[in-house]
Amino acid sequence: MTEPTAKQIQDSKLYQQWGLSDSEYKLICEKILHRLPNYTETGLYSVMWSEHCSYKNSKKVLRKMPNKSDRVLAGPGEDAGILDIGDGQAVVFKAESHNHPSAVEPYQGAATGVGGIIRDIFSMGAQPFALLNSLKFGPLKDGQTKHLVNEVVAGIGGYGNCIGLPTVGGEISFENCYENNPLVNAMCVGLLNKTDFKHGTASGKGNLIVYVGAKTGRDGIHGATFASDEFTDTKNKQRSAVQVGNPFIEKLLMDACVEIIEKHPNWILGIQDMGAAGLVSSTAEMASKADSGLILNLDNVPQRETEMSAYEMMLSESQERMVLCVKPQFKDNVLAFFKNFELDAVVIGQVTGDKQYKIYHRDELVTDIPVRSLTEDVPEYDRPEVEPKRIAQDRDYHFVPKIDSLIDTWQALLKQPNIASKKHFYQTYDSQVKADTLVQPGSDAGVTRIRGTKKAIAMTNDSNSKYVYLDPYVGGQITVMEAARNIVASGAEPIGVTDCLNYGNPENPEVFWELDKSVEGIASACEKINTPVISGNVSLYNEYNDEAIYPSPMIGMVGLIDDVKKVTTIAFKEAGDLIYLLGNTFNDFNGSEIQLQQTGSIKGGLRPLDLNEERLHQDLIRQAINQGLVASCHDLSEGGLAVALSESAFDKQLGFEIETDLTSAQMFSETQSRFLVTVKPEDKTNFENLVLRDFQYLGQVTEDSTFKVTTKDETVSINGKEASNNWKEAIACLMK
Template sequence: MTTSPSRFRIPPSEMEMIHSLLGRSPSLTEEAVFSAMWSEHCSYKSSRIHLRAFSSRHPRVKSGPGENAGIVHVSDGLSLAFKMESHNHPSFLEPFQGSATGVGGILRDVIAMGARPVALANSLVFGSLRHPKHRTLFQRVVEGIAGYGNPAGIPTVGGEIWFDDRYQHNILVNVMAVGIVNNNEIMSAKASQKGLLAIYIGNRTGRDGVSGAAMASRGFSKDGADLRPQVQIADPYAGKNLMEATLEIARKKLADSIQDMGAAGLTSSSTEMAGRAGLGMELDVSCVPLRDKTMEPWEILLSESQERMLVLSCPENAEKILDIARAWHLSAAIVGRTIQEPNFVVLRGEEQLASIPIKYLTENAPLYRRDFVITSDSTTSRSIPSLGGSHSLSDLFHRMLDHPNGGDPRWVYRHFDFEVQTRTVFGPGHDAAVLDLKTRSGSGIAISVVSLPHACSRNPYLGGAMLVSKAVTELASIGAFPLAITDCLNFGNPEKPVIMGQLQEAIRGIAEASAAFDIPVVSGNVSLYNETDGTSIPPTPMIGITGMIPALRKRIPGHIREYGLKLAIAGDLDNLSLGGSYLDWILEGEIQEPVPAVSFSRVSALLSFMLSSSSSGRIRFSRAVGRGGVARALLMMIKESTSMGIYLDCPFPLEPLGFFFSESPGRILVAYSAEEESWLDESAREWGISFLPLGRSVPGLWTIRFRNPEGLQKEWVENLPTLKSRFLRSLSQFMEE
């Protein structure tokens, strides 16, 4: 059979598959449906086979991959619903609307599970801020996130930023949402029976976002202007009304199942809800509320207009659902029904426009085992630059702080209302955000997002393992134990073997680490084709992690507020490689050290040590060692107090660059009263980790005395007010140029 070229950019090989499955040529509407459902964005055709490495099996998991969001039980009859998603392509084209709709979309995924959103977090990666375009892009993306989250009443409580020339033509905007749901009110996106009515609620459908899923499944040209009409438009006020209406419907148990109309709009939500149950779906596009009456049926099906949900319900509840939607000033209409025959049937009144077995759109979507090449960094030597001249500790630290990657991120989070809902205990600027569950038990939840662009670009496998280890360490530092992970995998063109190898290796690293820590991966997202004119971004996986603090009163703050406390470092001190670190990135190849391997057992032991110490109240303040190593972690601990300083006297020989700037996982700085030292030292020995006293908190100083490997006494002294000012002003100075 000769196949004609696709009208929707479907590759010729896939057009042949469609002809073979249907036994005929598809209609225009059918071809449009296939183009969306078989897009990389919807079908995961390049990554699906590798994502099986992730495990969601765990006693606390109530819902895993395949639903709108993952759900894990916390305590007091409550569960967390959470997920992380990307909105990279739209945010590059229209930064405000792209990021705002990214926030709205991830919130609706959580809401569709019956959960009330309580927090947002983000991970943002851009090109150099020395480029005026990227200053504008960055500012507008931050404003877009705030422009949706703030009016919707959802606090943005944490995040990460990274700036790198390699993202000059493809930025990354990843957003995580977390919600709370009663265990007896959890919703599903799986239909339960035939004869359910499909009820559309939300904003009217327009042409914004038509073919957005397909757009997100291919690379850019440097212009990209032709793709701008495919960016959706956000409406946070309608989004808030939709949230309240959906939660009321769920709370009153009027719905059988609910799904957000996200990628591929009405097509994906309807086919997936019916398909999960082996049922069919009949839709009448003439019943869909429209902003533009001239829209073609295929445009109605593929539109990604925002603030829309599809609710399936028994006929006897339909009128109640319609009344609730209208009471919240939303459009609402019955647009279809579930049917026994497992087909996706599209009508326009009496006219049939499409009839496709749903399994052809889902189960039978292409699944590629793409060629791959593993090209991880093979550095095995341990060569680092010597100190002296421009490589003094002070000069290197200043270079790190003067770049926005090393500065304080408060320019970003001052845009966000992170205290709305009055749950926020620790907001932005801590290792992890902490929220009050407001239950009788006094428990709380912790949230963190983590990325390691440089380490992952050098070694995707070890970088992936470090991601999870870093996330666990950040939870440990505040006294929280991990619950579950969501991921967002940002890569280039999977048709290139090198890119496919990066994706495969990063997944392997994340999967092995999460399994080692017994942390389920319950949701996630894959964003591929992040490339422009054939140049791909570096491998950039990101993860979001949730944790629990059984008693909020035992949480550990990260900012020292008292003089005279002792300071120590706890954890794994045997593998202080600079490979993949921020300093490694700053020095652009001068450091010849491998990305450090992760000792999962030692990170687990550090977690146990910190949980034991927090529950017994032994540690007053703590900070995980992350970007910028011990030096930056020390500065982060004292930054919130104008006069707070440190005096360290390290009586042991050390290699200063490795000790102060390594980002090897599994280390935490702790501050404690002197009388607790013997207990902490003994506890560390019992758990099999190092505990090394370093000095104390003092007013007005940054003085570090140490001996180098040759035994020579050295001293690192900074003007503390100048150092803090440098740190606090770094990012804002770039943005105010």
């Protein structure tokens, strides 16, 4: 193929197909280059100026997030965030979306999402030790959706299991709005000795740029542009933009990078993953951060396909590749080191002092542009925002469920796909490889021990997009606080957050308003509990035929447990334990699972969240766990008290006998700031004296698996084994 000339690109407006607007192209020509960019240069700007790489539509909003605390060692701008956990150690974590690729090629889209997030962790010098994921699909009603779900789950499991990392937590939900635009958010957590931390920079004139890992092919070209575009009936089949993963090469790459940073830190000045926008983003960002220039020679790039152009090599998102900045005197050591791991490692360029980004291919200079024009000169947009009409129209609507039979409603709710057990999916994942997992999927948070210490890390990710759709500000707060309650209920102190912000087209004022308001809510909640947002990503343009998904921020949260003896799970432990509800219950049914079950849709406003009460209840639970007063703990979320009681009883096939002044309907209320706690009889007085307020004694755990419930309205006896079967088998039945 003969590449179009710069003039032909201008005349045909080819740049528009790559996501550059007329005004952006004009800015590049007239203000930055003072000439027309050639084919390769236009391609570089198109991917680096895409929303996926530049955040040009979301930077203004992201600045509202808190990102500082006493623990923060590295925050936004690095491949991943780092928090100090004492004893010379740090926890490293990040979440990333792979939504569009997973919609088109679900297995590879999900697998390469996992691979990319793992590289973000070990590029910081950290050893990855756990994976989580947050998945959203359409209803399980047709073969296409079921195939999509199976392939995404298989891709996540296939990659993580092959590389030897446990998947310890996550969530899956099903709503109509994700039918043609699923969300696949992956999170990875790693451990770092603080002295091993490496920045992603390319500094020092004359230092070398080394390419390490798999060969470059034609997969994933324009992946970043693809991720910054909407789907339509005619525009969603861009399979060439989806990457192809090889977890076995990634395992070698991970082990090699962690070892070279740990054992030979003086050889390497900087390291970065080749993720979105591949070779151009990694090298340009490293040079930009160091305020330096680069010369790259693409003839040295290992290639697995013939006759690749400069454009193709620079924009390829082939997986399992890293870029290193290396001191010249250690070049031979570095190349030999990676050769021992059977990995390609070659010098492809060097750092310069002229701040230009120069690329040579077949002895021809094919790119000569200012480095920072790719990263710093991107226009930043302040989009108009408008509150959606539905918000004002429905603000005063209050749904109240009709309970003809508490037993039937209870059993039916446990079958709801958003509530039912997800074991059918997560049994695909190895959750115990490396043998450090203390709490596996199915509890409030995954927990992993830190070897050689008494400490452990708790991890969760949460996204309740129904709430955010009804009230973005309150919904954003709820998303953070639900994650925090999961961490606290596990015995940990929440210490930091990563996020994936999944929304529709930001050029739609209603969508931008949802993004802005939900981030304000997230920020206010994070500030209240001192959990800085230290990493994450934004995924916009999640639309199909102009219909946007629900605003869907995902919060990944990490907590620190100072002694593994404090690890707490949701499971009732033994008969005779006392059951308490901490927190007040109101008629909070808007956006609830019972509203969805009884009406097929959601509507209405949300009650403001009392952040002080939320913080108080979290602190009380932490104190009670620290004092050894808690046998089990479970936060209340989807399905309310009825579901929390059921899930706590299922693990050991126990039952309970409770009496409450709540109405039968309020058993399904989703009021926030609540925990279900069991306490041994001998700890009753100490627990009640500690909590003092906002708690209700409900009853006792029983030996037989019967749920005896007395509400304000009635007394019923629910068959716990039948409830457990309904909950366990619902997903498997739907997937048949």
